[in-house]
Amino acid sequence: MPDTATLHDEIRTLARERDAIILAHNYQRGEVQDVADFTGDSLGLSRQASETSAQTIVFAGVHFMAETAKILSPDKTVLLPELSAGCPMADMMTADELATWREAHPGIPVVTYVNSSADVKALSDVCVTSANAVAVVRSLGADRILFGPDRNLGSWVARALPEVEVLLWEGFCPTHERVTPEQIAEARKRHPDAEVMAHPECRPDVVDLADFVLSTSQMLRRAADSPADEFIVVTEEGLLHALAKAAPGKRFVNLEPRMICRNMKVTTLEKVRDVLRDGTNEIVVPEDVRERALTAVQRMVAID
Ligand code: 13P
Ligand code: SF4
Numbered sequence: 001m002p003d004t005a006t007l008h009d010e011i012r013t014l015a016r017e018r019d020a021i022i023l024a025h026n027y028q029r030g031e032v033q034d035v036a037d038f039t040g041d042s043l044g045l046s047r048q049a050s051e052t053s054a055q056t057i058v059f060a061g062v063h064f065m066a067e068t069a070k071i072l073s074p075d076k077t078v079l080l081p082e083l084s085a086g087c088p089m090a091d092m093m094t095a096d097e098l099a100t101w102r103e104a105h106p107g108i109p110v111v112t113y114v115n116s117s118a119d120v121k122a123l124s125d126v127c128v129t130s131a132n133a134v135a136v137v138r139s140l141g142a143d144r145i146l147f148g149p150d151r152n153l154g155s156w157v158a159r160a161l162p163e164v165e166v167l168l169w170e171g172f173c174p175t176h177e178r179v180t181p182e183q184i185a186e187a188r189k190r191h192p193d194a195e196v197m198a199h200p201e202c203r204p205d206v207v208d209l210a211d212f213v214l215s216t217s218q219m220l221r222r223a224a225d226s227p228a229d230e231f232i233v234v235t236e237e238g239l240l241h242a243l244a245k246a247a248p249g250k251r252f253v254n255l256e257p258r259m260i261c262r263n264m265k266v267t268t269l270e271k272v273r274d275v276l277r278d279g280t281n282e283i284v285v286p287e288d289v290r291e292r293a294l295t296a297v298q299r300m301v302a303i304d
Contacts, residue, residue, distance in 0.1 A: 021054035093171055191232055
């Protein structure tokens with residue numbers, strides 16, 4: 001089996017030959033993050049996908065991220081190195097379910113987390129990411145919204161904007177939902193001087209115990225800017241690789257047991273190389289779905 005440096009060289013050469021850009025989410029394996037042109041959170045990567053001049057986008061992430069890239073950049077070829085990399089939370093709300101929910105609440109704006117299928121986005125008024133959910137909902141000026149699929153991110157929005165009634169879909173991220181307040185208390189006991197950064201996909205009783213509630217890239221910025229030297233990182237453990245690069249010399253601890261999203265880990269360097277070499281695993285979004293999803297996704301990338 002070739003070593004990491006050899007695979008990196010091979011991938012960089014193939015990317016040049018194919019006029020490809022490699023985007024990697026902050027939860028990807030460290031060696032995959034290291035070969036990417038850009039790493040980031042869902043919002044940052046969506047913006048990269050919409051702005052690139054490269055002909056091909058290789059998305060080291062999960063399916064909805066590659067679909068979002070295709071919605072924004074229909075003329076590009078979008079390749080997903082491992083097609084089975086899904087998001088269990090995105091699967092918790094189908095387009096049929098959303099259509100029924102929407103019909104039961106006529107006139108109420110549908111706000112959808114980017115962790116959702118293209119079909120679901122096509123039935124949505126606006127999409128959000130963890131980085132801008134509160135700002136996007138505030139910008140609507142609505143007094144009631146439907147929010148899905150993540151009940152935890154929806155609860156976070158509801159608490160930030162008490163003037164808005166947020167009707168929640170009951171989806172969640174299995175990796176973040178597992179975290180308990182007891183685990184945070186235990187980690188604080190072991191690291192009393194650490195700052196606690198939690199992702200808004202965590203349960204409200206966990207978010208309550210955090211010093212900061214942030215998207216993954218916001219955590220990278222906070223770690224670099226904060227006066228603290230130690231951080232308890234309450235999100236998927238792949239971010240620790242990015243944190244070590246963003247704030248060298250600082251200490252980062254994940255919870256015990258570590259938080260791992262299997263879907264984010266199925267992408268390997270070999271699979272990135274294979275799709276670049278063979279042009280396989282192309283993501284296709286039917287044009288009528290893409291057109292209906294586009295406005296919601298464009299509104300998402302426009303707001304900070
Ligand atoms: P962000 O990187 O946008 O915070 O998203 C977290 C996540 O769970 C992506 O699946
Ligand atoms: Fe989905 Fe959670 Fe994995 Fe993100 S970390 S892809 S929300 S299951």
